[in-house]
Amino acid sequence: MQGILERQASTSQPHGGASLRYPSQIQAPVFARWQSFSPAAATFSTTEGAPATQQQVSQPAIKSASHIWVIFAILGDAVVALTSGLIAFWLRFQTSLHDIGVVSELTLQQYSGYITLGSSSLVAMLAWHGIYHRSVLLRSRWVKARIVQAVTIWTLVFLAVVLLLKFEPAISRLYTALYGASTIVLLLAWRGVFGSILQRPRILATLQQRMVVVGWTDDAARFCRSFAGDPVSAIQVLGYVKTGDEINTLLKPDVPCLGFITKMESIMAEHRVEMVVTADLGTSRDQLMELANLCEREMISFKMIPSCFRIFQSGLHLETLAGTPILGVDRLPLDNTFNVLLKRGLDIIGALIGLVMSAPIMAIFGALVYLESPGAIFYRQRRTGVNGRSFDILKIRSMKLNAETNGEVGWSTKEDPRRLRIGSFMRKWNIDEIPQFWNVLKGEMSLVGPRPERPELILNFKHIIPHYNARHNAKPGITGWAQIKGLRGDTDLTERIKCDLWYLENWNLLLDVQIMVMTFFKRENAC
Numbered sequence: 001m002q003g004i005l006e007r008q009a010s011t012s013q014p015h016g017g018a019s020l021r022y023p024s025q026i027q028a029p030v031f032a033r034w035q036s037f038s039p040a041a042a043t044f045s046t047t048e049g050a051p052a053t054q055q056q057v058s059q060p061a062i063k064s065a066s067h068i069w070v071i072f073a074i075l076g077d078a079v080v081a082l083t084s085g086l087i088a089f090w091l092r093f094q095t096s097l098h099d100i101g102v103v104s105e106l107t108l109q110q111y112s113g114y115i116t117l118g119s120s121s122l123v124a125m126l127a128w129h130g131i132y133h134r135s136v137l138l139r140s141r142w143v144k145a146r147i148v149q150a151v152t153i154w155t156l157v158f159l160a161v162v163l164l165l166k167f168e169p170a171i172s173r174l175y176t177a178l179y180g181a182s183t184i185v186l187l188l189a190w191r192g193v194f195g196s197i198l199q200r201p202r203i204l205a206t207l208q209q210r211m212v213v214v215g216w217t218d219d220a221a222r223f224c225r226s227f228a229g230d231p232v233s234a235i236q237v238l239g240y241v242k243t244g245d246e247i248n249t250l251l252k253p254d255v256p257c258l259g260f261i262t263k264m265e266s267i268m269a270e271h272r273v274e275m276v277v278t279a280d281l282g283t284s285r286d287q288l289m290e291l292a293n294l295c296e297r298e299m300i301s302f303k304m305i306p307s308c309f310r311i312f313q314s315g316l317h318l319e320t321l322a323g324t325p326i327l328g329v330d331r332l333p334l335d336n337t338f339n340v341l342l343k344r345g346l347d348i349i350g351a352l353i354g355l356v357m358s359a360p361i362m363a364i365f366g367a368l369v370y371l372e373s374p375g376a377i378f379y380r381q382r383r384t385g386v387n388g389r390s391f392d393i394l395k396i397r398s399m400k401l402n403a404e405t406n407g408e409v410g411w412s413t414k415e416d417p418r419r420l421r422i423g424s425f426m427r428k429w430n431i432d433e434i435p436q437f438w439n440v441l442k443g444e445m446s447l448v449g450p451r452p453e454r455p456e457l458i459l460n461f462k463h464i465i466p467h468y469n470a471r472h473n474a475k476p477g478i479t480g481w482a483q484i485k486g487l488r489g490d491t492d493l494t495e496r497i498k499c500d501l502w503y504l505e506n507w508n509l510l511l512d513v514q515i516m517v518m519t520f521f522k523r524e525n526a527c
Helices: 064-093 108-128 140-165 173-198 201-207 218-228 261-271 285-297 337-372 421-428 436-442 455-464 468-473 493-505 509-519
Strands: 005-007 018-020 209-214 235-242 257-260 275-278 301-304 316-321 324-329 378-384 390-396 446-448 477-479
Touching: 064 108, 064 173, 064 201, 108 140, 108 173, 140 173, 140 509, 173 201, 209 218, 209 261, 218 235, 235 261, 257 261, 261 285, 275 285, 285 301, 337 390, 337 421, 337 436, 337 446, 337 509, 378 455, 390 436, 436 477, 446 509, 455 468, 468 493, 477 509
Parallel strands: 005 018, 209 235, 209 275, 235 257, 275 301, 446 477
Antiparallel strands: 005 301, 316 324, 378 390
């Protein structure tokens, strides 16, 4: 669960969320006595010195059945990896592909070592990418993206290692490529079937974590709505607990109220709570510590919504500086050097293919533009790119010459009188953007990313639109997540920024490919 801090015994970061270790000097004893409660004070009460009874506290049932499904996932992936190795061997050496290159006659027994080593190392690579955990089994899209990334890395590393160690017989490079490709296809197919099995009600109940929210705020409402729209979410929201009379009547709760925080222990027992998320941070540190210690004693996950962080919550992490835990935001997918290189490789390949294939199209529409409005065919315009650096974007001219002689800067509209007749058609089909493949090849842009804006507009936007400049953490793109959502041209800029930030937080190579494909079918509000 992203953007949430989990209190655990170490500062390691498992799968989603940053673990939080409290300094020893402020930790209360595990069996600390709970004092009397009033809504204003927000503390708890039990009978002093009395042991916790079954009526007071019920330890959540340990869902050991969920671990069985993790084991099934591991075994299934291992079988798929082994099967992929056999299929790759058959394709490479038993079909017409055998005639490619100089290959001696090889038997399956001679390649059995490669298949065994490949299968085991592949499962290890998948485990290293964090897909074998109860909390992510139901996150199908996330898991599939991780699989593609893991198998891609594994293919390159596996080939490099076996070539470096000079095993005999020498491994076929084509075999390794077929191994990786077949593994991706079969793993995605298997995980699709496995995911449908996990969605059965009885199995779903063993995998979903039962969660209660303490306090009801804007953040809590937004947080709970994100799970309400997904019937197979990994989190089951049971309801919220009031912390006092501070509930804002304008924030109509979408989930039932389970009672006041005074009854927190009985609420935990009655509803078999597995996770407590604190949304109301108006309480004191001591009150939060009491709640945290109660959760620790009952082996319930305790998390907090960090309301002070409004953007890039998935990049939150905890680090220790001079022995002090420090929470910050600086880890996004494209902060990873390997991811940057992976994306750049896709950009170079895509830009080269795009330029070659689109050359006739640019020639045709360039001629049409010139016939309608003699003059320059290509149009350069100053835009702001990654880290605020400016560059000149290239387009096929879709407007009359000197369309902005009045000095006004703004977006084009559907009935813009400055537009050429052929310009409307080009904009609808994104043909005017084709020359930007050259910007991508030069490294000024990416195939996919937030659309670049003009510096004159940004001077105002960064002051009136929250988190506007955060979109400049990545290279701008020819297309983007906001564009396929119909947020282009004269549309809601705030919603567009939200889409851009979501893309930066959730980037993966598969998402880029998906956006590029969808660009051909999503032309809403193109103008």
